[in-house]
Amino acid sequence: MKEIDGRGFRMESLGIYIHIPFCIRKCLYCDFLSFPKGRAQQALYFDALEKEILLSATGCGKYEVQSVFFGGGTPTAVMPEAIVRIMKALFDNFSFKDDAEITIECNPGTADLDALKAYRNAGINRLSIGLQSAKDDELKRLGRIHDREMFEECYRNAIKAGFENINVDLMSALPGQTLTDWEDNLKYVCTLDPAPCHISAYSLIIEEGTPFYELYGEDNENKDIAVSVNMQDGSEYCQNPRLPLPDEDTERQMYHRTEEILSSYGYRRYEISNYSAKGKECIHNLRYWQGGDYLGLGLGASSLMKNERYHNTSDFERYIETLNGDFSIGEAEGKDGAISLSAENQRLLDIREDVEPLDEKARMEEFMFLGLRLTAGVSANEFRSRFGKEIGEIYGGVIEGLREKNLLEWDGDTIRLSAEGLDVSNYCMAEFLL
Known part of the structure; x- marks a missing residue:
């Protein structure tokens, strides 16, 4: 892929997405591949992930990594040492551009100052903080584990740890949210000191299979009484009374006010839901939208490599067993009984699904x-x-x-x-x- 006005990417450049599927508690609206797991299961996962990195690197010799993105789940919900280990594996096995952008998603309440310093020292240079709302009542309705004070502590610690490139996520069209509420949230983020370099602002989507779908799905639109749903961790969430979602006109006003307010603070809209200070666009996400090659590593991660799309299995046990397991009797062996490279690489093929060559x-x-x-x-x-x-x-x-x-x-x-x-x-x- 040739360079276009400084915005495109060469064929030899590569983005890497690392999926960390663990979280402390799944939010009410979340349909991402994520779940709480204990330390023992997490250890098995990182063994498998490191193995996938080693195997994948053998076919990426011509590539130079321009961006890495740790997403989830909540990558900062695991022990920092696990992320540091994966960073080392990446640096040891891939070639990196000197100015590669390396992002980790972070939820307030999951990373203290020492953890943030560990990420920064490991080479991670961009932090994406999932605030979603600056109002504690809205955060509670979303099922978030943090409040505004915890976000502010996280933000201060990120600055102390040396992060200069920070994104903040905001979500609009929340239950009970007014236009003024949304405007307040936008202005709050814009007036942080120092101001974030990047803001992602998107509206809530009610996805099937989530607790919010039980509350606000098509079959429940007319409920006006107290409603409750069972959370993944076994607890019960109750909304009494059931707060309505903003109507279509209000949501449209929120959409337009987003650009008006953010532009007034110097943020340029460069993508439908993303705004940045000059030169601080997210390089990794630009790669998705401009069709550059990217390699997805980890459970359920998607890839686009050499005009072929595929994704890894979402089956946790299959992913772990395939990459960590011993070879079965009869698999190809090389000299002196060593397992051949082709047999090792078969593990990668065995975790891939929906392989689609793009015509x-x-x-x-x-x-x-x-x-x-x-x-x-x-x-x-x-x-x-x-x-x-x-x-x-x-x-x-x-x-x-x-x-x-x-x-x-x-x-x-x-x-x-x-x-x-x-x-x-x-x-x-x-x-x-x-």
Whole structure:
């Protein structure tokens, strides 16, 4: 993949995602692959993860790592030594750019000053803190384990530990949340001292299989009495009375006020839900949206390598047993009885699922609907370079149709969604499916 105006990535560059599936308690809205596990199970997991790193590195010799992202779950919910161990394994087995961006997600209440110093000393240089709300009542409704004071302690400690590149996550459209509540949350984060370099601001989505779906799913929309759900840790959550979600008009106002307020504090919107100070865009996430290669390591982690998508198994026992287990009798052996490299690499294939080679059609679709998430848009010249075709030849009708509706702009080489188009981005992106 060639460099584009300083925004793209060379074919030899690589992003690595590390999935840490453990958490102290699953939040009410969360549908991510995460769960509480004891120290013994965590130890087995990190043994397997280190093994996957060693095996995966053998096929990545031509790559230079530009970004690493520890996500979860809550990566900071495990012992810091486990993360330090994984960082060492990465540095020992992959080639890194000198200025590689290395991010770890952190929830307040899961990392003290010593832990944050350990992460920083291990080479992690970017922290993403999951605040979600600056109001304790809203945090409680989400099932978060922290309050505002715990966030402020975490933020202060992060600065003391040497983190200069910090993202803060905020979530809108929460139960009982008003427009003023959301505006207060935005202003609170913007006035932190020092201010964060990056803010991710997105709205709550009610996902099936979560406690919130029991409270707010389609079958429960008209409930106005006290409701309760069983939490993963065996406790019961009760909301009395059941607080309504913001209506559609209020949610739309929240969406528009987000950019208005953040831009007034100097943050530039560079992606649908992401804002940053100049030059502090998240390099790892840009890779996803611009189609760069990335390697997912850990339970359920997804990868895009050499125009092929796949993800690891989400079965904890299968992941552990495949990577940690002994080879069965009859597996290929090399000289002197040593297990052959091909037999070792078979372990990687055995944890992969839904392997999908991307044909040209799929790659063109992804180039458009992922790239249009960025306010910078996509490049017609880059489209020609990648696919040997003019973008108008493939998408001319779609582009003109969206332009006529004032949803899309084409300015020289750049095609981007308009302000109105960003408001209905899902509709616009769906138009580029061939």
